Amino acid sequence: MTPLFKRLLAAALTAAAFGAQAQAEPGLTDKTIRIGMFGPLSGNSMAYGFDVINAAKMYYDKVNKEGGIHGRQIELVVEDDRCNANDLLAAVKKLTEQDKVFLLNGGSCSGPVVGAREYVERSQIPMVMLNASGDGALYPPSKYIYGAFSISQRAVGGSMVQFAAEHLKAKKIGYLNHDDAYGGWNLEAAEFQAKKVGATLQVQSINPNITDVTAPMLKIRAANPDVLLVTTYARPVSLLVKKAQELGWNKPIVIAVNGTADLKQLVENVGSKDAFKNVYLQEVMLDVAGGDKLKWVYDMYKQYYPELAAKPGYPQTYMPYGIPSAMAVVNALKAAGPQPTREKFLDAMSKTNFDSKVMAGPIVFTPSDHAAQKSAIYLKFDGENKTVVPGSYASAWTYQPK
Secondary structure, three states: OOHHHHHHHHHHHHHHHHHHHHHHOOOEOOOEEEEEEEEOOOOOOHHHOHHHHHHHHHHHHHHHHOOOEOOEEEEEEEEEOOOOHHHHHHHHHHHHHHOOOOEEEEOOOHHHHHHOHHHHHHHOOOEEOOOOOOHHHHOOOOOOEEEOOOOOHHHHHHHHHHHHHHOOOOOEEEEEEEOOHHHHHHHHHHHHHHHHHOOEEEEEEEOOOOOOOHHHHHHHHHHOOOEEEEOOOHHHHHHHHHHHHHOOOOOOEEEOHHHOOOHHHHHHHHOOHHHHOOEEEEEOEOOOOOOHHHHHHHHHHHHHOHHHHOOOOOOOOOHHHHHHHHHHHHHHHHHOOOOOOHHHHHHHHOOOEEOOOOEOOOEEOEOOEOEOOOEEEEEEEOOOOEEEEEEEEEOOOOOOOO
């Protein structure tokens, strides 16, 4: 056997071994990496995911045009979960079992995402959320699940209390949340932060489907806090701001990012811009939509989706959220090397730390914390214009095994 033949044989055996390994990993070939995406592309909750997926898609396309990841092109399979638990689980199962994707990159609504945790763990497939808070799937940490690229609900509550105490100098804080798991998550960190900064919370927990907020607002007014923090969904927010004006409330109101998907609609529902004389908004991006710091994102959107960008209401509020999630996936795939496995990818995800140039704080994962972002900025909102309050405000809550 000649030396040349030996070298050729060795090369062929290496290539064969490499190809066999690639085939052994679902969704992976020597030329492609298949990623399963899902989010609400239709229905009442479309604003939470449609353009978030578009943002992730344009980032993946950018990576493909730059040569892909170790020579592989990213191939996307996209499903509509309608922000519904049954539809999301069906999408996850289809992507995993039928489309045989390498990993999942999806989830814009926390409740449905949490419901998929058991299946994801049983299937041992990596799931990287899009913009869902997903606390119930992130705590206690799961080896296979990463998320909260926008912000976790714990960080929502902790950051808001920090802002109220530090910027608004509040010592007595009114706090309105939902009486479900979603509300419990943000309250847990809010209570932790309040103790840390020496403030007290006056809490009223309301049903997400409440139609008359008179009773909780009267109780808040009777407690006479220095500021009112509202962490509810959008519909209750409009009822609460309207009732606050009716009751003559003139102290600051801070609205969590949960309730600000459509500010124009919020103002219309309240019915008076005067109700927003002392209102602040939580924002988890680095800047306001269209601001200088995010210009590159919106320019990219116009380049990829010119017809959509020309329509009223587009891009949607949460559009940029999809980019940090896709960035994290790409970074971890690169770190997993030219012969990636799901195990290598998950190990790389657990060591993630980068500045997305999109969100208010860094994207950081550790083996014991799979929630990406803990910070938020705040905006003064008068019913029409938004003014950025300098600085960012971080939640101090950390998961402690029980």
